[in-house]
Amino acid sequence: MPESTLYPHVSVDCVIFGFTGEKLNILLISRSGINEEECYNDMKLPGSVIYENEDLDDAAYRVLHELTGIKNIYLQQFHSFGSPERTKNPQDIVWLENAIHMKIGRIVTIGYVALIKIGQKLQNFSDKYEAHWCDINNIGQLAFDHNIIVEKALDYVRLKLEDDPIGLYELLPKRFTEAELRNLHEIIFGTKVDIRNFHKKFLSLHYVVPLDEKQENVAHRAARYYRFDKIIYNQIHR
Amino acid sequence: MPESTLYPHVSVDCVIFGFTGEKLNILLISRSGINEEECYNDMKLPGSVIYENEDLDDAAYRVLHELTGIKNIYLQQFHSFGSPERTKNPQDIVWLENAIHMKIGRIVTIGYVALIKIGQKLQNFSDKYEAHWCDINNIGQLAFDHNIIVEKALDYVRLKLEDDPIGLYELLPKRFTEAELRNLHEIIFGTKVDIRNFHKKFLSLHYVVPLDEKQENVAHRAARYYRFDKIIYNQIHR
DNA sequence: ACAAAAGTGTTCTTGATACACCCATGG
DNA sequence: CCATGGGTGTATCAAGAACACTTTTGT
Structure with a gap:
């Protein structure tokens, strides 16, 4: 697996869907920090800047595997987001530069959708990263442009599952x-x-x-x- | 329109489809150069590295407008390509560094599909860039990973037009x-x-x-x- | 006994498929 | 008058939509 230096111009973000039997959820990461002497605490999509010699799909897979421990994941690239505005919030910049220990300017991110079964094995992994399942209809203001990414991901899965329903069974238990x-x-x-x-x-x-x-x-x-x-x-x- | 410094980490490439009435064509750019004392002459997709403060859609639109002079283009992002291997051919690197006058490492490219009417107005613009309509079934070895991009673009338009046929009328004459x-x-x-x-x-x-x-x-x-x-x-x- | 969800068929409408002949025009 | 593609209708089949009652189980 590629481990070299980071390539801080491109990232991947994963919209990970799970189904409780009642609601459609996505997996979000808690983020907290200080901005202008104010503490904040919000949520973001799981994601990562890619490595210098790492393919996009591999990077998305890495993020997913680290977070959930799952292999053989249903994982599909669906759209890329590159508005210069997406990193205009200084709070996001500070947080990210802290996280990767690099100075960053603009970042283009590649959006991935994953469909997984909500299981108990997963929880252990998730806790380490402060990950939480959130009802798709009840998501607050997310970091960066992640609300837009989630919307587009939803559109994508709806369209995708319409002509290939296999993904439905990725969401359901065995x-x-x-x-x-x-x-x-x-x-x-x-x-x-x-x-x-x-x-x-x-x-x-x-x-x-x-x-x-x-x-x-x-x-x-x-x-x-x-x-x-x-x-x-x-x-x-x- | 954004004109600042280049951001040589991300590019857009456009797969521009046109219909002659008989065949489905795409617009390709002639490229020539010297590699290890050997002249070569091949084709590539129209594309460009993005600018520092330019959105992805805007960059694709810029490429299309410069090449064809057309406004109001049917233009859709369809997939991103970021394999570290895609710039492994030294010939491609040399050519690109010449073209943008910058040292480049890896480049992630965002693929766009455009559907246009093959017209006469277009030809003037195209000649300046040495652009040529090429039958989709008769495309040689292209620069970078452009053959892969074209394949994926074809898959995309087929799927897309199946549930929204409006694109068909973008390809047909008035x-x-x-x-x-x-x-x-x-x-x-x-x-x-x-x-x-x-x-x-x-x-x-x-x-x-x-x-x-x-x-x-x-x-x-x-x-x-x-x-x-x-x-x-x-x-x-x- | 009652509440709550499981399980089950028929009819109608709509859209997709299969199929063959005459018409208008230029050469 | 012939070659070329334009223009047209019917019968069958498959898929989707509308619609209500009986069964099982726990409380």
């Missing part, structure tokens, strides 16, 4: 119910779907295979669990 | 025949479409309005001309 998938659909595409029509389509997805397990201790009829079969999926999608 | 649109479809999506089914759909596109003009001096029944109505189009597409 075993999931039909209702969880339906709920995820509704949240991502912002639509109400008809239960019976959804069921019919669901049954026709041969890459979603039923398990012999059902929910337990739920105050209603227990739902069956299913799993996603990547091999069958790849056979179908050319 | 007045066009049904056959020209059909032909363009087939070339971009790589499919044969049924003439009668296409006709039925064509008639249902209210934003394609028939003109009272027909082809002249063709050795067969003259086809009607149509034009694209952007206003009607925008009314329909939310």
